[in-house]
Amino acid sequence: MTAPSKPRRLTPKGQATRNRIVDAATALIARQGVAGTSIEDVRAEAGVSGSQLYHYFESKQELIRAVITRHADPTLDSTRPRIEALDSFDALRAWADAAIEQQLANDCRGYCNLGTLAGELGVSDEESRTDIADGFLRWKDLILNGLKAMRDRGELRADADLDELSYALLTGLQGGVLLTQIMRDVRPLEAVLNSALAYIHSFATAA
Amino acid sequence: MTAPSKPRRLTPKGQATRNRIVDAATALIARQGVAGTSIEDVRAEAGVSGSQLYHYFESKQELIRAVITRHADPTLDSTRPRIEALDSFDALRAWADAAIEQQLANDCRGYCNLGTLAGELGVSDEESRTDIADGFLRWKDLILNGLKAMRDRGELRADADLDELSYALLTGLQGGVLLTQIMRDVRPLEAVLNSALAYIHSFATAA
Numbered sequence: 001m002t003a004p005s006k007p008r009r010l011t012p013k014g015q016a017t018r019n020r021i022v023d024a025a026t027a028l029i030a031r032q033g034v035a036g037t038s039i040e041d042v043r044a045e046a047g048v049s050g051s052q053l054y055h056y057f058e059s060k061q062e063l064i065r066a067v068i069t070r071h072a073d074p075t076l077d078s079t080r081p082r083i084e085a086l087d088s089f090d091a092l093r094a095w096a097d098a099a100i101e102q103q104l105a106n107d108c109r110g111y112c113n114l115g116t117l118a119g120e121l122g123v124s125d126e127e128s129r130t131d132i133a134d135g136f137l138r139w140k141d142l143i144l145n146g147l148k149a150m151r152d153r154g155e156l157r158a159d160a161d162l163d164e165l166s167y168a169l170l171t172g173l174q175g176g177v178l179l180t181q182i183m184r185d186v187r188p189l190e191a192v193l194n195s196a197l198a199y200i201h202s203f204a205t206a207a
Numbered sequence: 208m209t210a211p212s213k214p215r216r217l218t219p220k221g222q223a224t225r226n227r228i229v230d231a232a233t234a235l236i237a238r239q240g241v242a243g244t245s246i247e248d249v250r251a252e253a254g255v256s257g258s259q260l261y262h263y264f265e266s267k268q269e270l271i272r273a274v275i276t277r278h279a280d281p282t283l284d285s286t287r288p289r290i291e292a293l294d295s296f297d298a299l300r301a302w303a304d305a306a307i308e309q310q311l312a313n314d315c316r317g318y319c320n321l322g323t324l325a326g327e328l329g330v331s332d333e334e335s336r337t338d339i340a341d342g343f344l345r346w347k348d349l350i351l352n353g354l355k356a357m358r359d360r361g362e363l364r365a366d367a368d369l370d371e372l373s374y375a376l377l378t379g380l381q382g383g384v385l386l387t388q389i390m391r392d393v394r395p396l397e398a399v400l401n402s403a404l405a406y407i408h409s410f411a412t413a414a
Contacts, residue, residue, distance in 0.1 A: 035242065115326070115382065115385060115386075116326055118326060118385055118386070118389045119322070119323060119325060119326005119327055119385060120326055120327050129389055132389050133389050133390045133391070136386060136389065136390055136395075137390070163394070163398075164394070164397070164398040164401065165398070165402075166398075167386075167394050167395045167397075167398035167399065168379075168398040168399050168401065168402035170386070170395070171379065171382045171383050171386050171395040171396070171398060171399040172375075172378065172379060172382060172399055172402065173382075174382050174385065174386060175322065175378045175379060175381050175382015175383065175385060175386075175399070176378050176382065178322060178325055178326060178381065178382060178385065179322075179325070179343060179374075179377070179378050179381060179382075182325045182336055182339050182340050182343065183340045183343055183344070184340070187370070187371070187374050188343075188374045188377070188378040189378070190371070190374075191370075191371040191372070191373075191374035191375040191378060192374065192375050192378040192379055192382070192399070192403070194371065194375065194406070195372075195375035195379065195402055195403050195405075195406035196399070196402050198402075198405070198406050198409060199401070199402035199405050199406065202405060202409070
């Protein structure tokens with residue numbers, strides 16, 4: 001285990017360079033996996049020098065943590081459907097549809113998320129595991145906050161287990177992306193999202 | 208890509224030795240991941256000589272294929288709850304409960320299935336990807352056959368999309384095991400299985 005990287009104060013230009021490196025690493029890992037992506041690949045894709053790259057990231061492990069952090073933070077992640085608030089049945093359905101569209105647009109390949117990173121890194125690397133687990137919790141809480149707003153407005157029953165509903169949707173999305181990537185078929189993702197949304201809907205007060 | 212291994216005719220003793228090697232590899236990969244498991248680890252765990260191991264498996268890749276094949280075949284897999292037939296609501300619930308129990312018994316760690324293998328291997332390795340995809344299809348068909356029997360007995364509605372229901376349950380199980388391993392918390396698995404079973408149940412004729 002290495003210590004978490006110290007936060008550094010970066011100039012706007014430095015921040016832009018750092019972002020470009022993380023963008024490149026994120027794209028390459030999506031296409032080639034973590035094991036298939038070298039520091040040199042990232043350097044070339046980002047169009048930076050080796051000394052620039054090592055100025056921001058001292059090791060491949062540190063760079064991977066930045067990619068995990070990006071996927072873990074719903075507000076940072078630009079590759080996913082943007083989420084404003086998942087606080088209505090329509091918003092939940094639109095979010096699910098956007099995730100399905102994203103798979104179709106990529107031919108069910110080369111799209112990486114926390115779930116695929118979890119599979120590649122998390123089982124054997126304790127540091128990555130805890131980083132990814134933190135990311136799952138953040139996503140779960142984002143869903144949970146939307147469901148709480150729905151319950152507070154009287155759209156979901158007071159006795160609904162909102163933690164369970166949030167986990168069902170998050171787990172369905174992550175597992176669905178994984179199976180869809182492996183099977184090159186969007187049906188696993190569609191099916192599990194339909195299932196999770198139907199489960200949430202079964203706790204609607206109007207139902 | 209290497210050619211699939213030629214089927215060999217093994218003596219009962221040879222088959223037992225081969226099984227012991229695959230058992231050892233399966234157990235080690237569950238604990239340490241594929242990348243963290245060496246041929247030498249497997250040799251030592253199985254208690255065989257190097258020449259014995261190489262007699263049955265010419266490379267690590269060939270050994271990994273045997274582990275994938277074991278996880279892919281519902282009738283070969285001894286680490287999962289044994290499945291006779293998933294052809295009633297009670298049988299489906301019992302299967303889900305057994306998967307949850309298995310996670311709890313292992314403290315939500317060190318249990319590997321096709322989904323975790325898929326995450327580690329499938330995104331970047333085409334040969335493993337197709338092997339794992341075949342395995343997912345076999346499991347999907349096993350669930351599908353049970354649901355068809357339920358429909359034929361009139362327990363599920365004739366208009367139920369049984370392919371979708373099968374994918375929802377399979378994807379939930381795989382994603383649920385992955386998140387449960389990463390988060391060291393059984394709730395993602397419980398939630399997504401409850402969700403998938405409720406979805407199937409919503410197509411019950413009696414409902």
